[in-house]
Amino acid sequence: MAVELSFSKEIANMMYATHGNPITNCLQCGTCSGTCPAAEFMDHTPRVMIGMIGADLKDEVLASNTYWTCASCYHCTVRCPAGIDIADMMYALKRYSMWKSRYKEDLIGPDFSEGFVKMIVNSGKSFEPILATTYLPKFSASQLVQEALTATGLVLKGKMPLLPKKIKRLKNFQRMVKRIIPLGGSS
Amino acid sequence: MKQYAYYPGCSLESLAKDYQLSTKEVARALDLELKEIEDWNCCGATAYFPVDEMLAYTLVARNLAIAEKTGLTDFVAPCSACFKNAYYTNAYLKKDPDLAEHINFALEEDHLHVDGKLNVRHLIEVILEDVGLEEIKTKAVHPLKGLRVAPYYGCQLLRPRKDHENVENPRFFEELLSAIGAEPLEYSSKARCCGASLIITNRRAALEMVRILLKDAIDHEADVIATTCPMCNVNLEVYQNQVNQEFGTQYSIPVMYFTQLMGMALNIPSRRLGITKEPVPKAQVPVPS
Numbered sequence: 363m364a365v366e367l368s369f370s371k372e373i374a375n376m377m378y379a380t381h382g383n384p385i386t387n388c389l390q391c392g393t394c395s396g397t398c399p400a401a402e403f404m405d406h407t408p409r410v411m412i413g414m415i416g417a418d419l420k421d422e423v424l425a426s427n428t429y430w431t432c433a434s435c436y437h438c439t440v441r442c443p444a445g446i447d448i449a450d451m452m453y454a455l456k457r458y459s460m461w462k463s464r465y466k467e468d469l470i471g472p473d474f475s476e477g478f479v480k481m482i483v484n485s486g487k488s489f490e491p492i493l494a495t496t497y498l499p500k501f502s503a504s505q506l507v508q509e510a511l512t513a514t515g516l517v518l519k520g521k522m523p524l525l526p527k528k529i530k531r532l533k534n535f536q537r538m539v540k541r542i543i544p545l546g547g548s549s
Numbered sequence: 550m551k552q553y554a555y556y557p558g559c560s561l562e563s564l565a566k567d568y569q570l571s572t573k574e575v576a577r578a579l580d581l582e583l584k585e586i587e588d589w590n591c592c593g594a595t596a597y598f599p600v601d602e603m604l605a606y607t608l609v610a611r612n613l614a615i616a617e618k619t620g621l622t623d624f625v626a627p628c629s630a631c632f633k634n635a636y637y638t639n640a641y642l643k644k645d646p647d648l649a650e651h652i653n654f655a656l657e658e659d660h661l662h663v664d665g666k667l668n669v670r671h672l673i674e675v676i677l678e679d680v681g682l683e684e685i686k687t688k689a690v691h692p693l694k695g696l697r698v699a700p701y702y703g704c705q706l707l708r709p710r711k712d713h714e715n716v717e718n719p720r721f722f723e724e725l726l727s728a729i730g731a732e733p734l735e736y737s738s739k740a741r742c743c744g745a746s747l748i749i750t751n752r753r754a755a756l757e758m759v760r761i762l763l764k765d766a767i768d769h770e771a772d773v774i775a776t777t778c779p780m781c782n783v784n785l786e787v788y789q790n791q792v793n794q795e796f797g798t799q800y801s802i803p804v805m806y807f808t809q810l811m812g813m814a815l816n817i818p819s820r821r822l823g824i825t826k827e828p829v830p831k832a833q834v835p836v837p838s
């Protein structure tokens with residue numbers, strides 16, 4: 363008979379796959395929250411987020427913007443006295459929320475990540491202007507204008523090429539990707 | 550001449566062409582032979598990990614495998630995000646045979662194999678460790694006298710490495726700047742995050758993070774901010790206008806790659822370094838170039 367895993371175990375399993383990350387050792391000391399440069403924009407600070415996972419508050423975690431507001435700066439990770447890689451945990455939460463297709467509305471992060479991966483699977487390389495089209499619909503009109511201005515500024519500065527490159531052995535590359543994601547879920 | 554497997558990364562072909570130009574010029578002047586690996590792919594920056602962890606490692610591993618095939622021992626990346634991805638993927642492959650087996654199964658499709666046996670290094674480390682401060686000093690025939698430079702380390706050049714000499718208060722960037730005759734300034738935000746891809750996914754948060762950095766450098770009377778990463782450079786340079794719009798500030802400060810400043814000191818013409826406007830010390834009459 364299948365035993366259902368608790369939410370905290372599910373999250374732990376998403377990291378133990380490649381290298382251990384002892385999130386259950388959290389001391390709730392708050393060093394991570396005090397360090398985090400993005401904390402003021404998060405619904406829950408990193409310390410609270412870890413506490414919520416420990417308490418199996420799955421719905422609350424999935425409704426939080428916290429991990430999508432993490433910039434992966436790893437400052438919390440190098441300071442945590444319990445040796446927890448908090449930045450890696452934030453990635454695991456992003457994956458979990460993508461996998462379940464459940465995230466707070468109005469977030470750009472999930473579409474951005476998905477668009478980015480699609481672009482790379484299609485060409486082997488990343489290219490900012492093409493990438494832009496994958497997330498622009500979510501921007502408000504004023505942001506669109508700002509974005510266009512920024513992009514133009516970049517073009518004027520000669521910083522953007524007009525055509526994306528592709529890698530040469532793209533077919534091999536795509537078959538390689540299929541061996542990792544057999545259903546082609548991301549392509 | 551020492552040879553390196555060079556991985557430029559996507560940004561150096563688009564947004565950061567000036568970093569690519571200045572890297573090549575400086576390497577040549579310092580007798581470092583950067584051999585670009587063939588048919589490399591995007592390392593994913595920070596965008597693969599939210600989607601699939603194994604895919605993220607595999608895509609980075611393909612580049613490592615291509616580099617291993619060359620027989621060179623050192624893998625060099627000028628972008629901090631590329632560096633961090635390669636450094637950790639290499640380390641995990643070396644210590645986790647199951648991960649390596651899984652990834653090698655996928656790499657077979659491109660006739661590649663990876664062992665995780667490279668020394669993965671950031672360009673600035675290669676320059677500091679393999680060329681050394683003394684030699685840089687000797688070759689800097691046009692020292693950047695009086696130029697106040699804010700060394701900006703950012704995040705992934707240092708973290709999450711815990712073995713690094715001093716992750717919280719590193720000094721190597723300052724030493725490099727002193728060696729080329731510039732004046733490195735002390736300011737507390739040198740390793741604070743620039744917001745990275747939040748500039749796209751959470752603009753308000755990233756602009757605030759950029760604002761704090763610009764303010765700190767400008768309050769300390771920096772003439773220029775020096776970076777080691779395309780993402781940091783773009784966030785700090787291109788988004789200054791938006792910071793000003795958002796916060797009513799009037800910040801205007803040049804942001805340059807450390808290789809561009811080095812190139813100036815090595816007396817390489819600005820044009821070949823992708824420099825459109827040379828920074829000048831505010832405190833004194835500009836030195837004619």
Ligand code: SF4
Nearest residue numbers: 388389391392394442
């Ligand atoms: S710094 Fe580490 S131990 Fe302290 S609250 Fe954060 S995760 Fe828990």
Ligand code: SF4
Nearest residue numbers: 398432433435436438
């Ligand atoms: S890695 Fe994320 S959670 Fe940790 S300090 Fe940086 S932004 Fe905050």
